[in-house]
Amino acid sequence: MPMRMLMAMILTALLTTAAAAQAPPSDPVADELAALLAAEAASELGRVETYQAFRPRFEAFVKAHRGTESEVRATLWLVQNTWWLRPDGTMESTSMPLAEDLIRRHPTSPQIGLLTEYRYVFTKDQQESMFERLLKVSPHPEVKAAAHFGLAQMSPPRSADGTPNPHLATLLAEFADVRWRQTTFGRIADARLNPHAAADLAVGKTAPEIEGVDQDGKPMKLSDYRGKVVLVDFWGDW
The missing domain is CATH 1.25.40 (Serine Threonine Protein Phosphatase 5, Tetratricopeptide repeat)
Structure with missing residues (x-):
């Protein structure tokens, strides 16, 4: 057996053993x-x-x-x-x-x-x-x-006198940076407590900003598509 081939086999065996040792144990x-x-x-x-x-x-x-x-x-x-x-x-x-x-x-x-x-x-x-x-x-x-x-x-986001829902207030105060899927609980709570005015959500009005990720996982904003013909699909799964 040529020495070069023998050394290659030894090196391969050593690398395989090392990789096995570093790999997390199977559960x-x-x-x-x-x-x-x-x-x-x-x-x-x-x-x-x-x-x-x-x-x-x-x-x-x-x-x-x-x-x-x-x-x-x-x-x-x-x-x-x-x-x-x-x-x-x-x-x-x-x-x-x-x-x-x-x-x-x-x-x-x-x-x-x-x-x-x-x-x-x-x-x-x-x-x-x-x-x-x-x-x-x-x-x-x-x-x-x-x-x-x-x-x-x-319960409603705010009471009749405008007092914030205590759990939404707690999310903003203590858990604002905790992530939930592609957003945070702070952003969710803020959206609940400060919704868009109904008058702004009408035909002819500028659509409110929406931020998220595209199908490739890259950040996107609805305003990025202003002036372009696009299909916006709002969907849910229940």
């Missing part, structure tokens, strides 16, 4: 959950049928991996998808015990803030109780901010 539980989520996402069944088919699998995963962050994520899937129980009237009675158990056993998990985004599967009383609980037990500003925002949405 088999997280890998198992990722595979389960991928299988659910790839299901060709209808949404209700997919929930019915995968609910037992997620429940089995939760039971087998209690105490892990992967269990938290799997339980959040179960909470979110109780939506499909709405027609038979068992949505709220199923979602709340799951959420209560999750908060009780995983109070410091950064993931439990997602419960505020799934508020549509809870009654208003359940939401209020759950959000107040999150404020008390979570050490994470992201979770606390999400809980304040959830509570803020349960």
Whole structure:
């Protein structure tokens, strides 16, 4: 064997060993959950049928991996998808015990803030109780901010005398820089407390500024397209 080839093989072996040593250890539980989520996402069944088919699998995963962050994520899937129980009237009675158990056993998990985004599967009383609980037990500003925002949405931005909603005021004072998706809770609270005047939102008026990112993830402003023919698509997902 030529010496050059031998040295190349030795160097390759050393680099491979070093790379393996530096690579983060694989988490088999997280890998198992990722595979389960991928299988659910790839299901060709209808949404209700997919929930019915995968609910037992997620429940089995939760039971087998209690105490892990992967269990938290799997339980959040179960909470979110109780939506499909709405027609038979068992949505709220199923979602709340799951959420209560999750908060009780995983109070410091950064993931439990997602419960505020799934508020549509809870009654208003359940939401209020759950959000107040999150404020008390979570050490994470992201979770606390999400809980304040959830509570803020349960009442008007301002009282009859113009006093700011206390939860929106708290977001501005204490959590203004905490990020939520592509914005911050401070910007959300400010928009709620200081909406555009109705007279400014009329045909013929200059559209208010909108800032965000384009399909390539680059910053953009609506005013960048002034004078151009564009299609503006406002959409949501419920």
